[in-house]
Amino acid sequence: MNSAATDRIQHHSAIIVGGGPGGLGVAAVLEGWHPRFSGDFQFPVPEVQRIAEEFRDSPLELDQHRVLNAGLRPIEFYRMRHHPTQEALPLDEWTLKFEKRQRVGWKMLSLDKPGGLWNNVPREQLTLGPAHWMELAPYPVTQFYADTGRERDPNQLIHKDDIVPYYHAFAEKLGLNEHIQTGTEVRSISPLPKEAGARFLVEANTDTGEQQYTCDYLVFAVGPKSAERRLTATGADQPYITYGYHHADDLPGDRVMVIGGGRSADWAATECHDSGKTVVYVMRQSPEPHLKLINDSQYLPYYQRLAQILDGDQERMGLLYGSEVKEFRQGGEVVVGTPEGEITVQVDHVAVEIGGEPDYGLLKGFPGLTLVPKRDNFRFQVMQMQTDQATFESVDVEGLYPAGYLSKGTGLSVIGFHCGAYLIAGNILRSSGYFDT
Ligand SMILES: Cc1cc2nc3c(=O)[nH]c(=O)nc-3n(C[C@H](O)[C@H](O)[C@H](O)COP(=O)(O)OP(=O)(O)OC[C@H]3O[C@@H](n4cnc5c(N)ncnc54)[C@H](O)[C@@H]3O)c2cc1C
Structure with missing residues (x-):
């Protein structure tokens, strides 16, 4: 790196590339919106029930390998609390609650505004599933409807005119906007040598020109269509x-x-x-x-x-x-x-x-990433990154976390991937020593 370039380098503990539902979910937790379990809840595996009770006030502190070893997929550990039934639960019956704690240093770089590709879908676009399947748990869609005077049923499909404002309100309500830089195109993500003191170098085009960033944790949330065919x-x-x-x-x-x-x-x-x-x-x-x-x-x-x-x-x-x-x-x-x-x-x-596909070309500095094909009944198909199923960290690159449905082990929908955010952010917090002090 030359000295002019070094002047322009910003360091953040975590950088999230992509402001869609995948990136936003992780951002909220890194901002300090930590989940906890409240009231009576039931897991189908007795050992998992015991672990959940033990960590009910701070499940992010739990090493999810314990859940995996007990026979439940860690993403299900959170999903069973967020979506215990097919229908939207009334807010007073939620056993998944959130509490604001200290943030860690994160920044989001994204081309689009919060909500990702939903900002660009057809003007009258409706979802494939109910509104509450699109929600990110720290701000329930039912709460958004109430806050904005929308008389809507969360069990019905949601229109672009509601889902985009919902994701914008999510970022606003949780105080994320200050750390979200839109209109920014990440051009490459590459490894740094050990002596650099950070793992990743991120190069981007911003409104004001080229910018370089370094970080220790890279959340790769560029979505399914970032490389358009x-x-x-x-x-x-x-x-x-x-x-x-x-x-x-x-x-x-x-x-x-x-x-x-x-x-x-x-x-x-x-x-x-x-x-x-x-x-x-x-x-x-x-x-x-x-x-x-x-x-x-x-x-x-x-x-x-x-x-x-x-x-x-x-x-x-x-x-x-x-x-x-x-x-x-x-x-x-x-x-x-x-x-x-x-x-x-x-x-x-x-x-x-x-259509398109995830732009894994941005990671060409990491040859040999293991990708596996995934398709679902809704006829989406995508290549997913092989990850540790307890943390969603890449099995090939330490500190790299595919988010949204780019990690193996998620479904190809918001309800299918959202709870991966707790695995990713939890592992970032635990491995950075957040809970040690
Ligand atoms: C028409 C349509 C209908 C859909 N209906 C549903 C549905 O009903 N239910 C459902 O669950 N899912 C649906 N989906 C799937 C959709 O992919 C998810 O809803 C969701 O948007 C995925 O979230 P994400 O955060 O992974 O990616 P995205 O929403 O795609 O967000 C990723 C963002 O990353 C940013 N980005 C990409 N590359 C770069 C770069 N190089 N530099 C900086 N930023 C970058 C862009 O701003 C992009 O918007 C639909 C998709 C489409 C296209």
């Missing part, structure tokens, strides 16, 4: 192509091509159709998995609507299965390879929703 077809930069759909009104003209085949593309195709546009829906997959996804999702109003469109006598949605765009020409002429051969389609606009 790009189309390889010729002309993929034509001005009539939009990457990342927000609303049908943003797409000029009447004829829209939607490229994708997952849930986000289904949303865009349905909404464009219902706004009166003619939709050409292009996807690589064959009809079977797509129709299975639609059938399996009939509990969601927006999938009922898509099924209705496809079942009915609609004439404004054409689906091209097993197909791939070969070329985007000037003026909206798109060449598509289909099982029957190449065809040319004339459209006014193209919306591309082909």
Whole structure:
């Protein structure tokens, strides 16, 4: 490092990269919002029940390997208290409470505001599950609804207009904003030599230029789409192509091509159709998995609507299965390879929703990270980092913690990963000697 660069280095005990629900959960605990168990609670394993009683006032102090050895997955140890039932519990029945203690030095670097990718989803986006499945336990969504005069049922799906303000309010209410730096793009995370006195070097582009940070604990919470997939077809930069759909009104003209085949593309195709546009829906997959996804999702109003469109006598949605765009020409002429051969389609606009993957390239300074594939019934799939299941610390790199659903052992949803925050923050606190004084 040259001396000009060293002038600009900031040190923090922990750096959290990514301000989505994954990063925010860890931030709250590092800020000092520690869980405790209160009232009567029951764990299914007697030894775990005994351990939980012993640590009820400060479960973060517990080495979760004891829970693991007793036969319960540590993430379940917290999840059973946060979500003991499928339905949202009334607040006075919660056995998971929080108490403010001393903070440790943490900083969050994030491109987006609190809430992560939810800031950028389509304008009318609804979740796949109930509102309380999206919540971070230190500030229950029921409490947020009450505080903001929203008459909503936490067991119902939650709209973007509520979930984004919820995550913003979470950061505000718990005093996190002072330590969250948004508009910051982390470019690389690399190891430091032992004599440097810190484990990680983080290089980022900020509003005011390049900045370097060092830290001892790195929480990697960049989310599932931080490395967006790009189309390889010729002309993929034509001005009539939009990457990342927000609303049908943003797409000029009447004829829209939607490229994708997952849930986000289904949303865009349905909404464009219902706004009166003619939709050409292009996807690589064959009809079977797509129709299975639609059938399996009939509990969601927006999938009922898509099924209705496809079942009915609609004439404004054409689906091209097993197909791939070969070329985007000037003026909206798109060449598509289909099982029957190449065809040319004339459209006014193209919306591309082909997803992304976690940007593990940011960690290229750590070759040999062990990644394992994970997929779930909601049809998400992602590569997860191999971690110690009691701490969610990487098995390959000391002090590195994948958060959100980037750690092995979490489900691919907020309810599936949130309690990993207590394993991560607890291990950071214990290994940094927080509880020793
Ligand atoms: C349309 C849609 C609907 C969904 N519906 C649901 C649902 O109903 N229920 C559910 O549980 N999940 C749902 N998900 C999954 C979603 O991934 C989670 O809800 C949640 O947002 C994941 O949280 P996260 O913190 O891991 O990642 P994200 O929310 O993606 O947050 C990560 C953040 O990290 C930041 N970041 C990334 N790279 C960098 C970098 N290099 N430098 C700085 N910052 C960076 C970005 O600001 C990014 O927003 C949905 C996803 C989508 C796209």
